[in-house]
Amino acid sequence: xxxxxxTAGFLARKRxxxxxxxxxxxxxxxxxFFQVTTGDNDFCGTWCPRMxxxxxxxxxxxxxxxxxxxxxxxxxxxxxxxxxxxxxxRYWCSHVCPIGGAGELGSRLVPARxxxxxxxxxxxxxxxxxxxxxxxxxxxxxxxLCCNYCNFATVPRLFGAAFVEADLAYFFRAYGIINLSxxxxxxxxAKGGRAYCNFVCPVGALDALSxxxxxxxxxxVKVIPDKCNSCGNCxxxxxxxxxxxxxxxxxxxxSCISCRKCQEIxxxxxxxYGKTQ
Amino acid sequence: xxxxxxxxxxxxxxxxxxxxxxxxxxxxxxxxxxxxGGGKARHPALLDSDRNSYVLxxxxxxxxxxxxxxxxxxxxxxxxxxxxxxSGPAVELGIHRHPDFKENTFYDLRPKDKVALWVKIKRxxxxxxxxxxxxxxxxxxxxxxxxxxxxxxxTRQPESKTPAPESGKKSYAxxxxxxxxxxxxxxxxxxxxxxxxxxxxxxxxxERLLSIPIxxxxxxxxxxxxx
Numbered sequence: 001x002x003x004x005x006x007t008a009g010f011l012a013r014k015r016x017x018x019x020x021x022x023x024x025x026x027x028x029x030x031x032x033f034f035q036v037t038t039g040d041n042d043f044c045g046t047w048c049p050r051m052x053x054x055x056x057x058x059x060x061x062x063x064x065x066x067x068x069x070x071x072x073x074x075x076x077x078x079x080x081x082x083x084x085x086x087x088x089x090r091y092w093c094s095h096v097c098p099i100g101g102a103g104e105l106g107s108r109l110v111p112a113r114x115x116x117x118x119x120x121x122x123x124x125x126x127x128x129x130x131x132x133x134x135x136x137x138x139x140x141x142x143x144x145l146c147c148n149y150c151n152f153a154t155v156p157r158l159f160g161a162a163f164v165e166a167d168l169a170y171f172f173r174a175y176g177i178i179n180l181s182x183x184x185x186x187x188x189x190a191k192g193g194r195a196y197c198n199f200v201c202p203v204g205a206l207d208a209l210s211x212x213x214x215x216x217x218x219x220x221v222k223v224i225p226d227k228c229n230s231c232g233n234c235x236x237x238x239x240x241x242x243x244x245x246x247x248x249x250x251x252x253x254x255s256c257i258s259c260r261k262c263q264e265i266x267x268x269x270x271x272x273y274g275k276t277q
Numbered sequence: 278x279x280x281x282x283x284x285x286x287x288x289x290x291x292x293x294x295x296x297x298x299x300x301x302x303x304x305x306x307x308x309x310x311x312x313x314g315g316g317k318a319r320h321p322a323l324l325d326s327d328r329n330s331y332v333l334x335x336x337x338x339x340x341x342x343x344x345x346x347x348x349x350x351x352x353x354x355x356x357x358x359x360x361x362x363x364s365g366p367a368v369e370l371g372i373h374r375h376p377d378f379k380e381n382t383f384y385d386l387r388p389k390d391k392v393a394l395w396v397k398i399k400r401x402x403x404x405x406x407x408x409x410x411x412x413x414x415x416x417x418x419x420x421x422x423x424x425x426x427x428x429x430x431x432t433r434q435p436e437s438k439t440p441a442p443e444s445g446k447k448s449y450a451x452x453x454x455x456x457x458x459x460x461x462x463x464x465x466x467x468x469x470x471x472x473x474x475x476x477x478x479x480x481x482x483x484e485r486l487l488s489i490p491i492x493x494x495x496x497x498x499x500x501x502x503x504x
Contacts, residue, residue, distance in 0.1 A: 028366070028367045029366075029367035029368045030367075030368055030370075031366055031367075031368075032370075034366075035366055035370045035372055035373065036370075036372055038373070039372070039373025039374075039375065041364055041365060041366050041393075044393075045391070121285060122278075122281060122282040122285050124282070125281075125282040125283070125285035125286040125289060126285060126286075126289045128286070129285075129286045129287075129289030129290040129293060130289060130293050132290065133290055133293035133294055133297055134293075134297075137293075137294060137297040137298070138297075142294060142297055142298050143297035143298040143299070143300070144297055145293060145296060145297045147306070148301075149296060160367060163367035163368075164362075164364070164365065164366075164367050165362040165395075166362035166363060166364040166365070166393070166394075166395040167364070168362075169332055169362050169395040169397055170332075170395070172330075172332055172397060173301070173303050173304035173331075173332045174301035174303050174304070175301055175304060176332075
């Protein structure tokens with residue numbers, strides 16, 4: 001298998017800066033992105049990338065289409081993320097998403113000894129259990145994970161709580177406290193800062209499927225087996241514990257977010273970003 | 278490894294199903310439309326009667342051709358204390374217009390505006406509430422049947438033909454106490470029998486634009502819409 005290597009580009013080298021810029025664009029107090037485009041305050045409403053596919057029991061085509069029309073920018077955002085992932089890898093998740101970025105940047109402020117290592121938990125099993133319940137529970141009339149456990153609602157309000165009383169009010173209720181706790185436990189004090197993304201984000205779950213399905217077509221972070229000496233450095237830095245080094249390093253494309261930390265750390269240059277030919 | 282993944286998947290599903298089905302009763306989200314002649318609330322907000330503080334999130338769209346200022350009040354029995362917080366940008370860049378919210382009033386509402394109000398409610402536990410009975414009236418409707426745009430099954434507000442309570446002359450608590458079972462000067466009958474409501478009134482005509490009923494349940498239901 002010959003891998004067509006692409007040298008570490010601007011996106012990979014400047015990931016931290018891109019994440020910070022994303023926070024400034026999406027999050028309060030500026031929320032530039034929303035204010036300039038549709039006038040919304042945050043992801044709730046036109047930009048919601050989660051609600052339109054949490055279809056309730058008995059909903060007809062009209063209701064489904066209505067949901068898509070109400071959150072048309074969220075539909076576009078999700079479609080853009082999934083399609084770009086199919087060809088380029090999960091750059092939305094690793095570079096642009098302000099929710100994941102907030103968690104990862106927050107975790108960098110926490111000393112390593114205080115962090116929780118979730119790598120013993122098989123992430124795809126949790127992630128697709130979550131996605132399955134997310135899609136089926138409202139259809140079955142059991143309930144919904146949509147708004148009550150929404151990372152796209154919680155994190156912007158966490159940023160806004162210091163500025164907007166309505167955002168602060170979000171946390172004066174059980175769901176607000178639970179979501180804040182989840183964000184702290186699964187992002188801020190998680191090793192790598194991405195356990196939240198890896199476990200309970202439906203957008204990430206769909207994006208991961210696209211990443212996996214487009215392996216033969218698009219560019220991915222891959223291991224060159226001949227160069228790998230199984231040192232395990234890549235496993236240590238991977239925020240989504242997507243790398244297994246039982247023999248040679250192997251990247252699970254169902255969990256890899258194309259952050260390319262492994263590529264930076266690999267002493268043998270055995271990890272690259274490119275297309276499999 | 279596969280066995281571990283399967284077990285993890287099953288345990289995860291159980292946890293997430295429980296999370297999806299269990300509702301917390303200290304907050305609710307109510308959706309409605311602000312409309313001349315009386316807008317529509319998708320369904321009542323259901324809150325647990327065992328608690329003394331709640332957060333009600335009220336979102337509403339302004340239906341054409343209404344244009345004006347709308348005062349927000351929490352009316353009805355029992356007496357509830359409320360503080361209103363409008364959801365808006367921290368730094369208003371002025372690129373898109375947003376209705377201004379000051380002193381419990383939305384100013385310059387225009388057609389197709391959307392408002393999102395966070396209402397922190399305090400209740401005196403010594404004052405009993407009329408608990409919503411189980412049944413069609415209070416069962417949380419499936420939102421598949423509720424569509425404010427298609428005019429589906431909803432809680433319809435009667436056209437407001439009687440003047441709304443005059444604002445500013447008495448505080449909410451004072452008005453609630455002045456006449457047990459109803460507002461002074463306005464006998465709605467409906468609210469005194471069915472409980473409090475979050476209401477929007479046009480400041481110029483005192484016409485009620487939207488009323489979102491608030492119902493208290495026995496603690497096993499609640500939260501409002503399952504979303």
